[in-house]
Amino acid sequence: MIVDYVASLGHFAFRRVPFSDPSGLLRLMDRVGIDKALVSSLEAVMFRNVQSGNEILSENLKGYRQRLIPAAVVNPVYPGSLEDLEYCVSSLDMKAVKLYPTHHDYSLADKDVHRILEGASERGVPVSIALRVEDERQRHPLTKLGEAWSGVLLTDHVAEAIKNHPNTTFALERFSWAEFNRVFDATQGCDNYLVEISGRFMHGSPHDHVRQLIEKIGATRVLFGTDIPLQYPEPALLKIETMEPPLAREERALIMGGNAVSLLHLSK
Amino acid sequence: MIIDAHAHLMEDTNTNEHFLRECKRLGIDMICGFGPPDSNEVTRAFMEKHPKSVIGFCSVIPDDEGRAVDEFASCVQDHGMRGLKLLLHRKATDPAVFRLAEKSVQLGVPILIHTFMRRGIMPERDARFPNESDATDIAELARNYPDAMIIMAHFSVGDWEYGIKAVKGFDNVYLDMSGTGVDLGSVEMAVKQVGGRRVVFGTDNLILAALGKLSGAMIDEETRELISSANMLRLLSRRGRL
Numbered sequence: 386m387i388v389d390y391v392a393s394l395g396h397f398a399f400r401r402v403p404f405s406d407p408s409g410l411l412r413l414m415d416r417v418g419i420d421k422a423l424v425s426s427l428e429a430v431m432f433r434n435v436q437s438g439n440e441i442l443s444e445n446l447k448g449y450r451q452r453l454i455p456a457a458v459v460n461p462v463y464p465g466s467l468e469d470l471e472y473c474v475s476s477l478d479m480k481a482v483k484l485y486p487t488h489h490d491y492s493l494a495d496k497d498v499h500r501i502l503e504g505a506s507e508r509g510v511p512v513s514i515a516l517r518v519e520d521e522r523q524r525h526p527l528t529k530l531g532e533a534w535s536g537v538l539l540t541d542h543v544a545e546a547i548k549n550h551p552n553t554t555f556a557l558e559r560f561s562w563a564e565f566n567r568v569f570d571a572t573q574g575c576d577n578y579l580v581e582i583s584g585r586f587m588h589g590s591p592h593d594h595v596r597q598l599i600e601k602i603g604a605t606r607v608l609f610g611t612d613i614p615l616q617y618p619e620p621a622l623l624k625i626e627t628m629e630p631p632l633a634r635e636e637r638a639l640i641m642g643g644n645a646v647s648l649l650h651l652s653k
Numbered sequence: 654m655i656i657d658a659h660a661h662l663m664e665d666t667n668t669n670e671h672f673l674r675e676c677k678r679l680g681i682d683m684i685c686g687f688g689p690p691d692s693n694e695v696t697r698a699f700m701e702k703h704p705k706s707v708i709g710f711c712s713v714i715p716d717d718e719g720r721a722v723d724e725f726a727s728c729v730q731d732h733g734m735r736g737l738k739l740l741l742h743r744k745a746t747d748p749a750v751f752r753l754a755e756k757s758v759q760l761g762v763p764i765l766i767h768t769f770m771r772r773g774i775m776p777e778r779d780a781r782f783p784n785e786s787d788a789t790d791i792a793e794l795a796r797n798y799p800d801a802m803i804i805m806a807h808f809s810v811g812d813w814e815y816g817i818k819a820v821k822g823f824d825n826v827y828l829d830m831s832g833t834g835v836d837l838g839s840v841e842m843a844v845k846q847v848g849g850r851r852v853v854f855g856t857d858n859l860i861l862a863a864l865g866k867l868s869g870a871m872i873d874e875e876t877r878e879l880i881s882s883a884n885m886l887r888l889l890s891r892r893g894r895l
Contacts, residue, residue: 589860617836618837
């Protein structure tokens, strides 16, 4: 089974995104053989009250929950965020939490983030840290990346969060190879994070970052992700399918879905 | 057949050999390769070693004294190169680039120009690369040299909708789909706006990103073939058969 750990639904503020409704996303998934996807709300990236985005997502996923698994976007520094997290997990049955520190302009060192990370851990859901939505080089002039944005500072804070919350399971999302390495170097001995491969600076051949990723953290901590429908799914698939020598069957099964199934407690 | 219109060659031969092997393994038949600026001996040596796979592009730093024009002419006329690659030393609107464009028309070869759809949204990048060309600079060059074959590099990096629209009206500007940008819909919009005859496949050494875009784009097969190789073959053949 192939599980895509990085997918979105909804309207994006800055460009038209095809396949951004549930049936469209399923068509795109079918095109490339993806069985299930962890999806979050694109609206929530830009809404002031991100919880509205989560609620739209939940409503739109009625009838699609077998294949589209919702993740809750949380803005830890917005009032009521812990209650929203509780509602998303307990009442809306969302399986993961996603943080956008750059877009929501907060530091991962903030005490409110601490509460959310602990809250997610207590509820048994993993926390994705999405470093970006789009490539910063194409951002809309209205969006400022905020003081939280500084590649080095941000990855330092990611590493600190991982170290300070050993009971929380993190997924590093849309990281570049360099950003992953900074976190890796600063978190020696920590195994409470996984890394997904959709990042446009996480390359396959000829750089072979996926194999290097496996060598560094092991296949049990690598997640397949495409970032559909913002990105074409094919480049991420090719990162796996064109590996030479090919991945061992067990490693491939873990990366393409097994790890996500375990992490999200999905039925196989 | 697939031709990579945008392949960097490094000083390190092993890296180039590895890249070419990977291209072949993954279905890319030929590459338009260029060394670092003013290191055209790297390109010459690689062309000689792989004459059926490597199409050499001359790489120069535009100057006011004419050395770059002379080197460009020598690379094409004496060493069989079929194009020119420009980085970000001078804007596409600089008189030194205009002289190279004029020479490219005389020689009958395309110019591949590093481009970033800047729009002033990254002042730190502007400070670092003040002479980096924007799509509007490419349009200005095209307006001045309508017979030049200008390839705007990695159109899908940065604000690609802006880049496509900036050059849409210039039939002598071609869009190279190389680079890190893999936004779904980018290739389709390029084809819709400028036509399938003005989009060319390229990797910028990111093979899978490019192949993924090529296979994933919702375009007809005839257009996919134009992008894969036919368009580049047409540009490269103005000087004669490859």
